[in-house]
Amino acid sequence: MKCFRKKKVVLCLLICNIIFVIILYCFLQTEKVITDNVRKKITYTVVIREFEEFDHDVPQTVRHIHTVLGNDVPIFIVADKLTYPRMNFSNSDVQSIFILDFEMDGKISTDTEILNAISSDLVIFLPDGTRIHNKSVFERLIEDFFHSKLSQAFAVKTGNDNLRCTGMDINLQRWRMKITTFDGSEGHCDYIEGDQAILIRTETLSMLPSPWSVPLTWSIYMQFVVRRWKSFVYTPVVFVPRKGFKNPDSMKKFQHVKQKRENSLLRKFKIKEVVYKTDADHEKKFYYGCNRDSEQCYSLINDIPDFLHRGKWTPPCCLRALRETADYVFDIFSNYSMRYWLEGGSLLGAARSGDIIPWDISVDIGIYMEDIPKCQQLVKTGNYEFIDEKGFLWEKAEEGEFYRVFYSVTNRNYIQIFPFYSKNGIMTKDFWFKSHKQDVEFPEHFLKPLSTIAFIGKNVSAPNHVQEFLELKFGQGAIDNPKYPNGVSVY
Structure with a gap:
């Protein structure tokens, strides 16, 4: 009887040891996976999309990025047209320059062509003239975003003023975009106002129907809102406030160009009315469709307006x-x-x-x-x-x-x-x-x-x-x- 009890105790100890070994093995394997993920090198591509032909800082910006982050960081420049005078880069400066504007004697870059050239996990859109404080704060930004789950993009200020988180609602059926101001400068936002860099996953960027449209902030956030995606205001300081134009007269020219881009983007995205709602009783409306000097925005098909056939x-x-x-x-x-x-x-x-x-x-x-x-x-x-x-x-x-x-x-x-x-x-x-x-x-x-x-x-x-x-x-x-x-x- 005593012998039977001893065998029973030994068997229990043996089973407990086996269970302990299994648990320890699983724990070590989990730790290994976690460690491997942490050690995984997060890759990113820098894209400079918006800059002015008449006054820009692109070559200096590219050289600064390589000085701070290293020469192995891929940098793409996406432009509407070739600049004049042309920007001079060595082969190691930029990985590629893409031109979006159609020319009869040239080659237009397509959205797919640009996206296929990006092999990194992330893309960061840096405004022309951006300067980075140091490599460590930049890499912390990259790591924080890579491990974030709730935001499709991080916005990081590149100017002197804080970024502003505002509400944005787009009703495609009514051709309308409404922007609502509210208190709060951080958190998960529909639309983020201010001078900023935008960090986004490459996979997310590839899901946008028009990833390279400008103005970039309007374009990205408008496409996010339609999909109910949110963006996050990243508050740690990563960039030195950007300098202004070299030529004092360039700002007036820029304001004119900026307005034209906004108008063109709204028409491209079929937005014909923008409403700015400042409080419960006040709002301003701006129209981007037909006016008294242009034709109406629809035609009739079998006595029914064509917009009804399109669900609008x-x-x-x-x-x-x-x-x-x-x-x-x-x-x-x-x-x-x-x-x-x-x-x-x-x-x-x-x-x-x-x-x-x-x-x-x-x-x-x-x-x-x-x-x-x-x-x-x-x-x-x-x-x-x-x-x-x-x-x-x-x-x-x-x-x-x-x-x-x-x-x-x-x-x-x-x-x-x-x-x-x-x-x-x-x-x-x-x-x-x-x-x-x-x-x-x-x-x-x-x-x-x-x-x-x-x-x-x-x-x-x-x-x-x-x-x-x-x-x-x-x-x-x-x-x-x-x-x-x-x-x-x-x-």
Whole structure:
């Protein structure tokens, strides 16, 4: 019995020793993996993307980088076009210079070609004129980012001012970008303002549809926001504040070039409205689409705007043109004491949100036909089209008895004016859109008396009992159940 107990104890000890050895082995292997990862050399490529042909510091910047970080650091220069005078580098200075601008007698560098040339783990975009404090702080930055998990990019200040973390929202359907200022200079951000270097994984860069577009900070952060990626403000000091231009006149020239680049980038990314929201009550809007001197931003395909086929809504610049034109016509009709009212989809938009339906392309207004002689513009339009003193084009429609007022001769965004008359207590007219089911007759009692409704920031005339009027035209629940013109539900 005692012998059996001794064997049992020995067996238990043996099993415990085996388990201990296994645990120790696993621990040592884990330590080895961790140590190997720590010792792994993190590779990076320096890219100088933005610099000015008329005043730059690129050769000196390249030499400084090699002096501090060593000659084995690959440096790429990506330029829109060849600079004049040309920059002179030795073969050891830069690994490659890529030119993006198309030339009939030259070779354009493609996004894929540049990305394929980068074999490193990371890419750091250094602004022209950047100076590094020392190698150790730079390598600490590289290591910190390499082991970070929550940020797609690090932003590191290269100027005198701290970087600012702001909110950015991009609504591609509405062609709109909104930038919101808020307190806080570090953390995970949508958009980071200020003079900065940007550190990014090569894999992440390759996932961007336009990795080399400028202005670089706008371009990268806009593409990040669409993918809901965040960036981080790295606060340790890595770089010496960059010096300004050598020539005092270069700053004025740079501001002009910078604005052109921003405009070009927004148009390339199909952003037609930028909203800066400074607080709950104040915002500024800037438009980058069509204007009075340019054509409208869409065409019609089978009577449906092409932007709807692409899952987008009416460009904000077109909506602005419609609002300005409608506001102008409302004032004219009021001054002439004309009886007018919002019609069709315009009244529907007013009932829903006090504005034009986001995917509509016109504003529809009904008038009493007998009031036409009160308005000299409509009387004049009955004979020929004309441009009034404010630049709006008035014309009688070729397809029927109604009128259009265009934003301008070039920009053909328009409002429509439909003359109605009473026939046995029913409001009718002499032209009907066969494809518009809502274009129907209605009882005159909806206009006696006229009411008002909020629309495009002002009170305008509307039928009384708006919901009943709209349900007569569009069907029950029209206000609460928005639909696209092709019947697809939007909510």
